[in-house]
Amino acid sequence: MEAVAQKIRETAAKLLSEGKVDCVIGYAQGTVPMRDYPYFAYTPEEAQNLTWSPFCCNNLANFLIRRPKGEIGKVAIVAQGCVSRSIVGLIKENQIAREDVYILGVPSPGMVDRRKVQDRFPLKTITEVTVDGEDLVVKGKDFEERIPQKEVRRDNCYTCVQRNPVIVDEMMGEEGPSDWGGNIDAVAAPWEKLEPGERWEAFIDEVDSCIRCYACRDACPLCYCHVCFVDEAMPQWCGKTQDEADVATFHILRAFHCAGRCTDCGACESACPQGIKVRRFTSKIEKDIRELYDYSPGMDLEATPPLSVYRPNDPQEFIK
């Protein structure tokens, strides 16, 4: 891990000093445990602040968009599997141009879910978490414990199918196995077992504590709409209250807007202050898309996204 971080710093410094890029988007060490944060390095000196760890839980592809054009020029970006898939998605959706991004590819170590770590120490304050090989060393005022990382990864990291970047300009470490052995279809399985009524209950139960801060949306590289439907005022598609109908509408519509595009990066869940399993809402839709169209988002620059094409020979009657 440290070797990857070192390689990122060196490469970033080189790219910046040679003027190949104007900015390198990576991570720097956070001020609280298990929260390394997206960092923009503009100079070789700043590149020394870059890091790489199992606490890099955002999706950096998000920072390629949502910014005024020309605000930063050519950028290099640190990308593991899911992030590179999001970059592919953004290229295919004409949000960015391939030649404007220089991809520093990293094999994903699997990211740690800070909530799972906290749950091991209910109500206690964790003061420091460090990585020691395959383990985390978790410290608090009156405790110190080792936890194997593999027990506390984010849900999406267990079922990841693409740990290595799909497009790369320069690799920052050796490619590892492409998955963790989990079954991505299993994420949707719990929904499939439920009757419609139960499914609704399970869904409402999950969004019950949502505070509509929209961190899930704002952390997601798919949600780049200039005006999101929840912010639209004329017409107002979605009410602004905490009523069940309004909260549910937000989550249902957002999930549908991600259909065939979600790379299961988990940034939404990592961002949510309430620990809501937002990813589960897209899981069944993505499974349907895999089954119906044999398509997984962001895996291939040449593949056509199924929901954005029209085929004259479409088998469905209603579309003709």
Place this chain on the structure above:
Amino acid sequence: MADKILAKDKLGDFLGKLQADYEVYAPQEVEGKPQWAPVEESDKVLWDFSNTHTSPKDFFFPQTEIMMRFKNVQDHENGMVMEAEPPLANKRLLFNIRPCDAKAFQVLDLIFVQDEMTNDLFWKDKRDKTTLVGLACSDPCPSCFCTSMNCGPASTTGLDALVFDLGDKLLVRALTEKGEAVAEGLDDAAEADQAAAEEQTKAAEAQISSSVGMDKVNERSVMELYEAGMWDRVYENCLNCGTCTYVCPTCHCFDIQDETQGESGRRVRNWDNCMSWLFTMHGTGHNPRGAKKDRVRQRFMHKFKYIPVKRDGEIGCVGCGRCVLLCPVNIDVRRVVNDMNA
């Protein structure tokens, strides 16, 4: 009123008696997190926790609040019938609220209730009917910086009473008439207990490991701070979500909407936040805070400069540390204020 003492094993009786007069709420473990909940069993009341996951501001300022209902009645002489929502029915007591959260409400009182024109009935009704019994912090967590923000582990501002946890007993210090009503009937505390409470407070203050400087922020003019170069970097990775403001005890912005269905409807106010581009969007399409930088700057300028300037040095932050822990990109308010103060 002299300091009182309450044996912890008598807590059930004590809270039970209060429940005759108040709805009593306290931080309890809900889904693994310390959160506010109505007290049903006194042994569920938490003593060892840093602070509740989100702030208790929704007791006074709910995320969604109906202000009135209306109906268009054709044959009514006024045409439109408007009905106020009933005020809070019962008195409430928040037990074991942290001093920082109570301080936040005192700051918000200065904003919601200023004069005849700015007198928020919804806020005031709930404040008047609620008693705040605080719990002094004996073990502040590393993300708290209350002592830099006009507050502290045993700060009494905004509280009606303050409780010190002395192990098997509690020292109860009444601070207002409302607090005296709560402490009424308890035995006087011994001098040794008072000394233990002082001791605990000193130790807690010493334990606060993070601090921020405000001296230069206070000296500098609004414009000087507003134009500081540091803002060019602070906002870079901000997602412009609402997390930091919604978990914050002192953020108080709202948006009012009229919702209609057929001939009737309701007026609702919902939390809103300056991080959203929609917050200041004008009907004309002009947005005075059109860029992310403007919005991020607003959050910090409002809390650490505009409020102090307008409200006699009060700060729009109490150092509770919630935003520090929950911002998805670790924009740490302590770091930002230190940059403003650099």
